[in-house]
Amino acid sequence: MSTLTIGQVAERTGAASSALRYWEDLGLIGSVRTSGNQRRYDRSTIRRVSFIRAAQRIGLSLDEIGAALATLPEGRTPTAGDWARLSRGWRGRLDEQIRRIERLRDQLDSCIGCGCLSLRTCALNNPSDVLADRGPGAVLLES
Amino acid sequence: MSTLTIGQVAERTGAASSALRYWEDLGLIGSVRTSGNQRRYDRSTIRRVSFIRAAQRIGLSLDEIGAALATLPEGRTPTAGDWARLSRGWRGRLDEQIRRIERLRDQLDSCIGCGCLSLRTCALNNPSDVLADRGPGAVLLES
DNA sequence: GGTAGACCTCAGGTGACGTTCACGTTCCGG
DNA sequence: CCGGAACGTGAACGTCACCTGAGGTCTACC
Secondary structure, three states: OOOEOHHHHHHHHOOOHHHHHHHHHOOOOOOEEOOOOOEEEOOHHHHHHHHHHHHHHHOOOHHHHHHHHOOOOOOOOOOHHHHHHHHHHHHHHHHHHHHHHHHHHHHHHOOOOOOOOOOOOOOOOOOOOOOOEOOOOOOOOOO | OOOEOHHHHHHHHOOOHHHHHHHHHOOOOOOEEOOOOOEEEOOHHHHHHHHHHHHHHHOOOHHHHHHHHHOOOOOOOOOHHHHHHHHHOHHHHHHHHHHHHHHHHHHHHOOOOOOOOOOOOOOOOOOOOOOOEOOOOOOOOOO
16 A cells, blocks of 8 residues: 555645645646545655645745646656756745845835835835735644 | 815725725725715825835735724824834834745755755745745736 | 544635625716 | 716625535444
8 A cells, every 4th residue: 555545645744635635626636546435645746745835835826836737747757856847946936026025125215214105206106016925924833 | 175085095096996995894094974975085095095005015914004003193194204103114024024035945945956845954844934925916907 | 343533525614805796876067 | 957977885706725514435443
């Protein structure tokens, strides 16, 4: 039995089984079924799920993650190199996020103290910079 | 008539009137009504709405914004200094966001190339750093 | 073969932040 | 005083990423 149950994958990856089922519905992961209709996972699923979670942490939507996963070679188990390739693009994404927030901060600096908040130079009137970060710090309090 | 209709406030601030009604429901802004039950806004509402939008851009939830607004002095129209005071705290918040993403990026750097994605040093196994940024770049495509 | 615990599906809920709709009322210029 | 634009309300809808619960089934161990 080198296959894993959903509970085992959940435990090893930190993802909830409800999330695993959801991701399967979306086509992000696959499974085979036992005669009794229970899911069984290949060992490589662990890494796939880990990838999904890491990508989420970086800020990718499940849609984007699905697109990334779709570029993996079919037919063979992805190698470390495959995973590295996928995550390489994240670097630029993070850099861009940082730059975006820095810009916002600098605009804010030039704005604090005048209290203008409605002038053209404020962070306000730059709708091109949309920041919708919601990071309470511990949204999912797992383990 | 130095009061404004909801359409005028919407136009001047860039907020949709549906959002203005929603924010009023939440108690973030106030209005007086005409005899015909239509909203009329004080001029200072423009700045208040601008504050809300700026704060959202920084990443505050409407709850947090409400708490901030609640510290404004009652009875008098807020001054530029009042607004500046409120926005001063944003700076640290942005700095912290930047640091958080930088940490994530550095972890990622030490991880790319090995493709591990499931080891302890990866961005993966640091659930303390929850990043749930969703910023497609132009979520609200206004103007 | 009994049973505890893990698993199944499906429907509905959550929460943040609004938008859209249906349907009715008000405002203002001509 | 008329008509169209703007406004009002309440309810439903939408997104994203799941979670919860009900009601039933499977698996593994003793």
